[in-house]
C-alpha cells in the first residue's frame with residue numbers, strides 16, 4: 433500500500449519545489465543565487481544560519497513545507513504544520529553597522545503586510561513582529577544576525593505565515609490566538625503565488641531600507657499599525673512597563689508613556705495590548 437503524505441505531494445499545484453518557485457520568480461536577487469526547498473526541516477532560520485556561516489550569498493532562500501522546531505523569539509516555538517503554511521528564510525549581507533539591524537524587523541513587517549494586502553485582506557501590524565488579522569496572529573517575523581562591533585557579518589530574515597492552516601492543525605494553547613489567511617478570506621490561498629508576491633515585496637522594501645528610506649517604511653508601518661494609541665503592557669527582561677504606546681521613534685523603537693508621564697523607549701520586548709486604563 434502506498435502511503436501518501438500531503439507534504440510530499442509534488443503534483444499539487446501548490447508545490448513549493450525550487451523549480452516551481454524559480455519559474456515565476458519576480459525578484460532581481462532574492463532566490464536568485466540558490467533556492468533550498470525542503471520538505472521538512474527543524475527550522476529554516478537554523479538552516480539559513482548554517483548556510484550563511486558556510487558563505488551562502490545574499491539572497492539565498494530556504495523554504496520548507498514543514499518545520500519540526502520552528503523558532504519564535506526568545507526561545508519560543510513557531511508551530512509549523514505541513515503544507516498549510518509558508519515557512520521561509522532569506523540570507524542577507526547588509527553593508528551596515530549593527531545598529532541598523534533592528535530596522536530590518538519593521539521593514540519585513542511592512543513587506544509581509546503589503547503582500548497580504550495584495551491577496552485581498554488588510555492585516556494589522558503589532559509592534560515589533562506580529563502580523564494579525566482581526567486581533568489574531570496570522571504571521572510572525574524572526575530576524576537573526578551575526579555581527580561584531582563595527583559590521584554585520586550576515587543577517588537571516590525568517591517569515592512564518594499561516595496560509596491555509598485550519599484551527600485543528602494548531603495546538604489548543606494557541607487556537608484562540610491564531611488565524612490563517614484562509615480563515616480570514618474564506619477561501620484557499622495559493623502558497624506559491626503568495627510566496628512570489630512576498631519575495632518581491634521583501635526585495636522592494638529591503639532596497640528602500642538600504643537606501644535610507646526608513647522614515648517612509650515607518651510611515652507605511654503606521655498605516656498597518658494596531659499598537660499605537662493603545663494601553664500596552666511591555667515585558668522586559670527585568671521589568672514591566674504599562675502605559676500608552678505613544679509613537680514609534682525614528683529608529684523604530686516603541687515609545688510608551690506611563691501614568692507618571694515618564695516616557696520609555698522600548699528597544700525589544702513583548703507587548704501585550706490591554707483593555708484597561710494605564
Ligand code: BT5
Pocket residue numbers: 474475476477478499501502503504505506508509510511512518519520521561562569570571572573574590591592593594606609610611
Ligand atoms: C514570532 O515569534 O512570531 C516569529 C515567528 C517566525 C517564524 C518563522 S517560520 C520561518 C522561520 N524559521 C523559523 O524557525 N522561524 C521563522 P514570537 O513573537 O516569539 O511569537 C511566538 C508565539 O507565537 C508563540 O509563543 C505562540 O504564542 C505564537 N505562535 C506559535 N506558532 C504560531 C502559529 N503558527 N500561528 C500563530 N501564532 C503562533
